[in-house]
Amino acid sequence: FSDVERWDEASYARLEATLISTDLGPSVSRRIVADVRDKYERGLINTDADILDSARTLILDILCRDGIQPIRLNENGPTVILLVGVNGSGKTTSAAKLTYHFRKLGKTIVLGAGDTFRAAGVTQLQLWGERLDCPVIGAPQGSDSAAVAFDAIKSGIQKKADFVIIDTAGRQHTRTDLMDELLKVKRICGKALPGAPHEIWLTVDASIGSNSLVQAKEFGKVFPITGLILTKLDGSGKGGVVVAIKEELGYPVQFIGLGEQMGDLQLFDPEMFVKAMF
Amino acid sequence: NLTGRFQEAFRKLTGKKELSEKNMSEAFADIRNALLEADVNLEVVNQFMDDVKQACIGQEVLKSVTPGQQTVKIVHDKLIELMGSSTAELNLGGEPAVIMLCGLHGSGKTTTSAKLAHFLQKKHRKRVMLAACDVYRPAAIDQLEVLGRELSLPVYSDRQCQDVPLLAQRALQEAKDRGRDLLIIDTAGRLQVDEILVQELVELKDIVRPHEILLVADSALGQEAVSVAKHFDQALDLSGIILTKLDGDARGGAALSMRQSTGKPIKFVTVGERIIDLETFHPDRMASRILG
Ligand SMILES: Nc1nc2c(ncn2[C@@H]2O[C@H](COP(=O)(O)OP(=O)(O)OP(=O)(O)O)[C@@H](O)[C@H]2O)c(=O)[nH]1
Ligand SMILES: Nc1nc2c(ncn2[C@@H]2O[C@H](COP(=O)(O)OP(=O)(O)OP(=O)(O)O)[C@@H](O)[C@H]2O)c(=O)[nH]1
Ligand SMILES: [Mg+2]
Numbered sequence: 111f112s113d114v115e116r117w118d119e120a121s122y123a124r125l126e127a128t129l130i131s132t133d134l135g136p137s138v139s140r141r142i143v144a145d146v147r148d149k150y151e152r153g154l155i156n157t158d159a160d161i162l163d164s165a166r167t168l169i170l171d172i173l174c175r176d177g178i179q180p181i182r183l184n185e186n187g188p189t190v191i192l193l194v195g196v197n198g199s200g201k202t203t204s205a206a207k208l209t210y211h212f213r214k215l216g217k218t219i220v221l222g223a224g225d226t227f228r229a230a231g232v233t234q235l236q237l238w239g240e241r242l243d244c245p246v247i248g249a250p251q252g253s254d255s256a257a258v259a260f261d262a263i264k265s266g267i268q269k270k271a272d273f274v275i276i277d278t279a280g281r282q283h284t285r286t287d288l289m290d291e292l293l294k295v296k297r298i299c300g301k302a303l304p305g306a307p308h309e310i311w312l313t314v315d316a317s318i319g320s321n322s323l324v325q326a327k328e329f330g331k332v333f334p335i336t337g338l339i340l341t342k343l344d345g346s347g348k349g350g351v352v353v354a355i356k357e358e359l360g361y362p363v364q365f366i367g368l369g370e371q372m373g374d375l376q377l378f379d380p381e382m383f384v385k386a387m388f
Numbered sequence: 389n390l391t392g393r394f395q396e397a398f399r400k401l402t403g404k405k406e407l408s409e410k411n412m413s414e415a416f417a418d419i420r421n422a423l424l425e426a427d428v429n430l431e432v433v434n435q436f437m438d439d440v441k442q443a444c445i446g447q448e449v450l451k452s453v454t455p456g457q458q459t460v461k462i463v464h465d466k467l468i469e470l471m472g473s474s475t476a477e478l479n480l481g482g483e484p485a486v487i488m489l490c491g492l493h494g495s496g497k498t499t500t501s502a503k504l505a506h507f508l509q510k511k512h513r514k515r516v517m518l519a520a521c522d523v524y525r526p527a528a529i530d531q532l533e534v535l536g537r538e539l540s541l542p543v544y545s546d547r548q549c550q551d552v553p554l555l556a557q558r559a560l561q562e563a564k565d566r567g568r569d570l571l572i573i574d575t576a577g578r579l580q581v582d583e584i585l586v587q588e589l590v591e592l593k594d595i596v597r598p599h600e601i602l603l604v605a606d607s608a609l610g611q612e613a614v615s616v617a618k619h620f621d622q623a624l625d626l627s628g629i630i631l632t633k634l635d636g637d638a639r640g641g642a643a644l645s646m647r648q649s650t651g652k653p654i655k656f657v658t659v660g661e662r663i664i665d666l667e668t669f670h671p672d673r674m675a676s677r678i679l680g
């Protein structure tokens with residue numbers, strides 16, 4: 111854009127194309143271009159740098175609205191984090207990364223291998239637990255997922271752990287039976303420890319398009335989602351859909367995944383995210 | 389849905405003799421928007437809309453349908469035509485035939501290897517062997533072994549071997565020794581822009597000469613679907629694509645993006661987590677889904 115002398119229809123079309131390419135969605139992209147155009151035509155901004163900055167600022171405003179929400183720490187026992195999301199979105203790997211992240215802050219963790227459905231769902235997290243030297247509560251394939259959550263929390267209480275992170279099986283929100291199962295897992299967490307789970311985070315794969323917004327809406331109908339983990343941001347996907355999710359549903363990104371290793375997790379930084387977007 | 393929206397836009401066209409660019413600009417904008425909302429890649433949408441305009445302009449307004457219905461039918465037919473046929477066959481002529489699966493992380497490769505094994509065993513009476521060539525992901529080998537046990541199919545694996553092309557070569561030899569007539573190779577997820585890991589697939593291909601190289605892609609992919617398909621295709625010359633997770637409600641515009649940008653056929657889709665949840669691709673169903 112830097113050689114644009116004055117902004118015309120073609121420049122606005124290019125800006126809209128850039129925004130759409132980040133999976134921001136056509137309607138949010140269109141609206142941002144309209145807002146920026148309005149400022150330009152009213153003489154409030156003049157250069158092409160202004161225009162791009164203005165678009166970035168609009169997006170940043172959405173992401174930072176209502177300030178940064180810190181993790182809701184439990185005063186009376188472990189803080190329980192439940193990880194949910196569609197198949198393959200990065201839940202199990204994120205559970206491992208979160209363990210490493212909190213461990214570096216001096217915290218203790220118990221992991222709940224709640225994916226008792228998929229082949230090697232429990233084994234995968236157990237292997238991570240061995241690498242992290244972190245206890246993992248699991249059960250044989252086919253057993254009740256909610257029971258694993260219950261046992262993991264009880265173990266966390268007994269060990270006086272700072273966090274209990276519960277992994278769940280991937281699922282599509284179109285399966286009402288599986289969404290019911292998730293609600294049951296949440297309820298059983300509350301039975302093990304009143305107030306649990308204190309955080310329910312939805313993993314969102316940065317390569318996926320607008321369906322992530324539908325996922326957030328539908329999972330959010332089962333229970334309040336308190337945050338997102340935007341995974342695979344090391345790939346070519348920009349994850350622009352999280353802007354629409356924040357705007358429509360208010361769910362903030364808490365962490366981003368930048369790779370497959372335990373250290374590849376960062377606290378969400380809205381400014382860095384927007385800079386990397388375009 | 390799209391037809392309903394067009395009834396509105398096309399009420400204005402009643403009495404017009406022909407479909408012209410001028411009187412259809414609003415309808416075209418609607419179609420363009422529907423495709424973008426379905427996650428079709430922007431450049432693919434622009435190309436498609438040019439083709440649609442060509443097909444629509446100058447057509448006589450038919451008496452029996454509304455111009456809206458007529459345009460949607462043109463768009464629908466064009467989309468089906470682009471999606472390719474539903475008869476894309478697998479080349480299984482080897483001794484053994486080799487199918488290699490590749491794709492991004494979490495797209496469904498490991499579960500699809502098992503589904504494909506089951507499908508081909510039933511349909512073509514193939515004696516399948518699976519090869520666990522994901523040496524990176526924790527429990528990837530375990531995952532395939534569990535699936536192999538469920539299917540009573542042999543799985544070649546070697547937890548001591550980190551050399552993927554060598555592993556695949558040994559799997560192929562094992563398949564020959566055991567009289568298997570089809571080897572399905574599961575590989576690790578990788579970014580299409582990870583040159584080192586893409587090169588690993590190129591070396592795998594050189595060593596085992598697969599008869600089929602199938603990209604396993606999540607049907608919910610966004611704008612990056614073109615980049616994903618093109619990178620894998622340019623490196624490997626794909627023989628086809630398998631779209632996964634169609635039991636979700638993603639509109640699936642990635643199907644059009646990948647098909648249009650590589651010309652490669654979509655051969656199968658998966659519609660759930662059970663072993664039986666693999667079907668041949670239906671271009672007409674996909675077209676309707678994308679148009680919403
Ligand atoms: N490049 C990259 N890969 C990731 C990231 N997070 C997860 N993955 C990979 O994505 C794949 C799926 O990750 P999982 O953690 O198994 O995903 P999941 O949501 O638990 O999957 P299911 O339990 O089967 O639904 C694995 O290959 C991970 O290594 C990330 O941030 N970057
Ligand atoms: N609902 C649904 N889930 C699917 C489908 N195909 C695969 N899955 C699920 O998607 C998740 C990821 O599948 P995998 O087979 O582990 O994916 P992968 O490509 O091998 O993952 P990596 O090896 O980490 O790259 C698992 O939970 C599968 O059960 C499908 O068609 N529908
Ligand atoms: Mg998992």
Ligand SMILES: [Mg+2]
Nearest residue numbers: 497498522528
């Ligand atoms: Mg796999």
